[in-house]
Amino acid sequence: MNTQNQNGYMLLFRGNDWYKSLSPEETQKVTDQWMAWFRRLTDQGKAVAGNPLEREGKIVSGKNRVVSDGPFAESKEAIGGYFLLDVASLDEAVAIAQECPGLPYGIRVEVRPVAAECPMASELKREAEVATA
Amino acid sequence: MNTQNQNGYMLLYRTDEWYNRLSREELQKLMDQNKAWIERLTAQGKAKPGRALERRGAIVSGKNGRFITDGPFAESKEAIGGYLVLDVETIDEAIAIAQSSPGLAYGGSIEVRPVAEECPLDVRARELAREEQLAMA
Numbered sequence: 001m002n003t004q005n006q007n008g009y010m011l012l013f014r015g016n017d018w019y020k021s022l023s024p025e026e027t028q029k030v031t032d033q034w035m036a037w038f039r040r041l042t043d044q045g046k047a048v049a050g051n052p053l054e055r056e057g058k059i060v061s062g063k064n065r066v067v068s069d070g071p072f073a074e075s076k077e078a079i080g081g082y083f084l085l086d087v088a089s090l091d092e093a094v095a096i097a098q099e100c101p102g103l104p105y106g107i108r109v110e111v112r113p114v115a116a117e118c119p120m121a122s123e124l125k126r127e128a129e130v131a132t133a
Numbered sequence: 134m135n136t137q138n139q140n141g142y143m144l145l146y147r148t149d150e151w152y153n154r155l156s157r158e159e160l161q162k163l164m165d166q167n168k169a170w171i172e173r174l175t176a177q178g179k180a181k182p183g184r185a186l187e188r189r190g191a192i193v194s195g196k197n198g199r200f201i202t203d204g205p206f207a208e209s210k211e212a213i214g215g216y217l218v219l220d221v222e223t224i225d226e227a228i229a230i231a232q233s234s235p236g237l238a239y240g241g242s243i244e245v246r247p248v249a250e251e252c253p254l255d256v257r258a259r260e261l262a263r264e265e266q267l268a269m270a
Contacts, residue, residue, distance in 0.1 A: 010186060012213065019254055024261035031254040052249040053143060058224065060231040061242030067228055072246070079145065079213070079246070080253070094191050098198025109198070112190035112206070112213070119185050119214070120152045120164050127157050 008048070009093035011083040011100075012110040015076050016055055018102060033101035038083070041096065045086060052081035076106075084114070140248040141181075142227035144217040144234075148241030149210045150188060155239070166235035174219075174230065183217030210241065218248070 019027060041047035055073040060066070072078045087093050090113065097109040115122075152160060174180035188207040194200045206212045219227050224247065231243040 007184070009190075010184075010216075014192075019257055022257075024258065024265055027254060027258040027261055031252065031258050034252065034254060051140075051143070052252045052254075054138075054247040054249045055253060057244060057246035058228055059147075059242050059244050060228060060234075060237065062240060063238050065232040065237055067232075077211075079244075081249070090191065094193060094198075094201060097191075097193040100193070100198065103194065103198050104196045106194075108192055108194040110190065110192050110213075113187040115185040115187045115215070117185070118164065118167070119150070119188070120160055120167070123152055124157065124160050124164065127160070131157070 006088070007114040007116050009085045009087060009090065010112045010114055011085060011093070011097055012112065013080045013082065013100070013102065014078065014108045014110060015102070015106055016072060016078045016080045017074050017076065018105040018107055022105065030101050030105070037099060037101060041083070041085070046096065048084050048086045050081070050083040053079060055080070076108075080107075137223055138247040138250075139222070140250055142219045142221060142224065143244075143246045143248055144183070144219060144227070144231055145244040145246065146214045146216065146236070146241065147211050147244060148214045148236075149208055149212065150214075151239050151241060163235055163239070170233065170235055171217075179219055179221050179230065181218045181220060183215060185215035186213060188212070188214075214241075 019030065022030065038047060038050055057070060057072055059068050061068070085093050085096060087096065090111065093111045097111050100107060100109050103109070155163065171180060171183070189204065190206060192202050219230060221227050221230065224245065227245050231245050234243060237243065
């Protein structure tokens with residue numbers, strides 16, 4: 001795997017129900033830790049954007065463009081928010097993901113390289129190469 | 134559901150690598166359509182720059198992030214392939230934009246999610262504090 005990436009990395013926080021079982025003190029503690037973590041990464045120039053998502057929304061799918069509901073609230077797989085990181089290697093992005101304050105409570109952090117171009121364009125180039133080979 | 138949102142909406146593209154199954158001509162056509170679609174939304178001030186995600190990466194889980202595993206990001210129809218942030222005020226408009234996405238005709242789905250005004254953890258902490266106050270009253 002190419003471990004260097006000029007375009008940064010996206011952290012996707014998965015799991016939307018983990019904080020429901022926390023006590024008020026724990027909830028406050030994790031909130032404060034999370035805020036401090038994001039502030040530090042921003043100050044260091046390593047986080048360039050980040051947002052929580054509401055635990056609601058819709059899904060539009062397929063040829064017929066059907067609109068359906070979540071689930072976003074109860075699901076362990078649902079995305080609760082994201083960070084965009086300006087770091088140059090997957091290792092550094094993973095090391096930052098490992099600092100996530102939600103991890104002890106069951107959150108999972110997906111670490112994904114941001115693509116330099118649309119994957120359709122890459123595929124087109126690849127097919128063109130095959131065709132001329 | 135609250136249908137108004139000042140903070141915009143995020144479109145999350147959930148697909149496998151369906152575009153690998155298209156011919157060159159189909160692929161070129163779709164890319165042109167997609168480019169025109171994004172350019173129109175950007176010109177209207179409705180979309181901020183979106184990005185595609187590479188079909189690789191890692192998943193970190195467990196206390197102190199001690200478990201690091203791979204995808205699947207390539208084959209899964211549920212995997213996130215990219216995102217777009219919309220600067221529109223209602224979920225209906227965000228849904229209508231998602232429905233006009235040229236790639237949908239080939240399968241896959243688009244998740245439409247309101248960007249939160251504040252962290253849901255914060256909201257939960259306040260809820261709990263209120264409940265505690267009520268219990269003590």
